[in-house]
Amino acid sequence: MSVLRTAGGFSLAYRPRGLAVGAGCAVLALVAAVFAIGSGSGDYPMSFGQVLRTLLGTGDPADEFIVNDVRLPRVATALLVGAALAVAGAVFQSVVRNPLGSPDVLGFTQGAATGALTVIVVFGGGSLALASGAVVGGLATGLLIYALAWRQGVHGYRLVLIGIGITAILTGVNGYLLTRAQITDAARAVLWITGSLDGRGWDDAMPLLVAMAVLLPVVLIGCARALHMLEMGDDAAFALGVRVERTRLTVLAAAVLLVSFGAAAAGPVAFVALTAPQLARRLTKSPGPNLLPSLCVGAALLVTADLAAQRVFADRQLPVGVVTGVLGGGYLVWLLATERKAGRI
Amino acid sequence: MTGTDTGTGTDMGAGTDMGAGAAERTPDRAAPAHPQGRGAVRLRGEGLTLGYGQRTITEALDVAVPDQSFTVIVGPNACGKSTLLRALSRMLKPSAGAVLLDGTDISTLPPKRVARALGLLPQSSIAPDGITVADLVARGRYPHQGLLRQWSREDERIVDESMAATGVADLADRLVEELSGGQRQRVWIAMALAQQTPLLLLDEPTTYLDIAHQIEVLDLCARLHEEGRTVVAVLHDLNHAARYATHLIAMREGAVVAEGDPAEVVTAQLVEGVFGLPCRVIEDPESGTPLVVPAARRVR
Numbered sequence: 001m002s003v004l005r006t007a008g009g010f011s012l013a014y015r016p017r018g019l020a021v022g023a024g025c026a027v028l029a030l031v032a033a034v035f036a037i038g039s040g041s042g043d044y045p046m047s048f049g050q051v052l053r054t055l056l057g058t059g060d061p062a063d064e065f066i067v068n069d070v071r072l073p074r075v076a077t078a079l080l081v082g083a084a085l086a087v088a089g090a091v092f093q094s095v096v097r098n099p100l101g102s103p104d105v106l107g108f109t110q111g112a113a114t115g116a117l118t119v120i121v122v123f124g125g126g127s128l129a130l131a132s133g134a135v136v137g138g139l140a141t142g143l144l145i146y147a148l149a150w151r152q153g154v155h156g157y158r159l160v161l162i163g164i165g166i167t168a169i170l171t172g173v174n175g176y177l178l179t180r181a182q183i184t185d186a187a188r189a190v191l192w193i194t195g196s197l198d199g200r201g202w203d204d205a206m207p208l209l210v211a212m213a214v215l216l217p218v219v220l221i222g223c224a225r226a227l228h229m230l231e232m233g234d235d236a237a238f239a240l241g242v243r244v245e246r247t248r249l250t251v252l253a254a255a256v257l258l259v260s261f262g263a264a265a266a267g268p269v270a271f272v273a274l275t276a277p278q279l280a281r282r283l284t285k286s287p288g289p290n291l292l293p294s295l296c297v298g299a300a301l302l303v304t305a306d307l308a309a310q311r312v313f314a315d316r317q318l319p320v321g322v323v324t325g326v327l328g329g330g331y332l333v334w335l336l337a338t339e340r341k342a343g344r345i
Numbered sequence: 346m347t348g349t350d351t352g353t354g355t356d357m358g359a360g361t362d363m364g365a366g367a368a369e370r371t372p373d374r375a376a377p378a379h380p381q382g383r384g385a386v387r388l389r390g391e392g393l394t395l396g397y398g399q400r401t402i403t404e405a406l407d408v409a410v411p412d413q414s415f416t417v418i419v420g421p422n423a424c425g426k427s428t429l430l431r432a433l434s435r436m437l438k439p440s441a442g443a444v445l446l447d448g449t450d451i452s453t454l455p456p457k458r459v460a461r462a463l464g465l466l467p468q469s470s471i472a473p474d475g476i477t478v479a480d481l482v483a484r485g486r487y488p489h490q491g492l493l494r495q496w497s498r499e500d501e502r503i504v505d506e507s508m509a510a511t512g513v514a515d516l517a518d519r520l521v522e523e524l525s526g527g528q529r530q531r532v533w534i535a536m537a538l539a540q541q542t543p544l545l546l547l548d549e550p551t552t553y554l555d556i557a558h559q560i561e562v563l564d565l566c567a568r569l570h571e572e573g574r575t576v577v578a579v580l581h582d583l584n585h586a587a588r589y590a591t592h593l594i595a596m597r598e599g600a601v602v603a604e605g606d607p608a609e610v611v612t613a614q615l616v617e618g619v620f621g622l623p624c625r626v627i628e629d630p631e632s633g634t635p636l637v638v639p640a641a642r643r644v645r
Binding site for chain 1: 434435456466467474476481483487488492494495497537
């Protein structure tokens, strides 16, 4: 731990390694973002210089359209969704004290999908309605899980098991909704459910950006230190003067909202919320929720995954959820195998 | 003369040869370490009714923790001793009555302010994965810190002192999960110490430790008490309680059965009454405090 002290008795504690990981991933994310803007799906390659010039507003008009209206919103959405999901995952894993207590596993993303599918199938709404549906679905799932699992305090495995049950139910509901859908709606729904950044515009990114501008300070500045204390158990945190219930409700509500808005923007992108905090923790090697490093890892992860999804197969683009699903699923299996060796799970 | 020379409650006359021992012991016993006696009381419970959900554990309980005492709460399993400690540390909200800290209802005080006056070592604390000893102890400074005052020089000094006082300074950079049970318990105590509270509450600090580590932890508590802190502990072992406490509170079925100087309180009658254990009470040859020796199983 290092400290920055100023005159007047102010001091700021930070971990150099955590900071380095965060900065490294932020740089990686930005480089990948610029690269993604430059190459896109490969149809209209631009040089690095062209991209930078266009971003600074001195490019030619054709470049400007491609960059500002097509590729930049997509990349921005990827960065934001990755960051939002990662922070939400870090919060959940910290509160549940279990890597499996991540929003993917607990059914929040499925809940958001149910909300969005209902909008697509029943109301046939546009992208704003779809996003609202996802947010409502995510929040409703949060309330349901709270009612079923949270009242008597957090018991990690109980929560995970109830979450798995709810995920299964919601998957069934989603399947049913798909069978009821018109063929065109179904195609749109399936693409959304897999998690896709295809054709994302600014109106997809803006609601998420606003939500993050409000929620991230609440979590990162308002609750991060109390969240550290909570990891030692409710009693120990309480003994240190943490308002346990208030802190927990605040961060969880914020996390559910982040996941829901993230899913609203890009669909329930698989496993980022699970993977990013775990990667961040292994990189920083420090205890605690690692919120800021997780955020940067998540952003980098989703931008690179989207880049890969566009570039790996020359003749077809994959939804980004396929890539994160394969990577994240593989990572989860690896995690379970090694943790088992370490005797933790 | 106190009642310590009474027999075991069996008719075997086991108690009759104890009179001499008890007579010797009382004058031998060192004077209580708090000459100021029952004067000031910062922490007390008044009319406490405590329970979990529908189950009531104690009713209208009055209890006071004498300042500068090493108060130990003893009693059989499920007598409410941990429940009482949880209430005293504001972990459990009483359904009636109140815990008063310096005369104010503790539940109305800001949590951080309470945490600067009253430290607690809970029974179940989780050391986060991959945390070092120094980092864990540093978390004890939380109630003294804020968003713009995250780590002052004073914090640093107090953490160093706390680790030195508990003998874990050499372990500062080790991972908590690598330590032995006794070392780990000292680290947790160091964290509570770093809180710098005049009152320190410990919930069964010796549980799961072997005998040597139990004594090590209790010696540490005794030293913290001698340095001027008020220490309150729940202990399972009556003999440890009798040896270390300056003020003993014996509970049974949610009520305080006896309290006071262990030399006066710990009698065979009391032990039989509280624990239902026939025994003799002799003088501890090491410390001169009461020593409970359970009656041997009689074979016909």
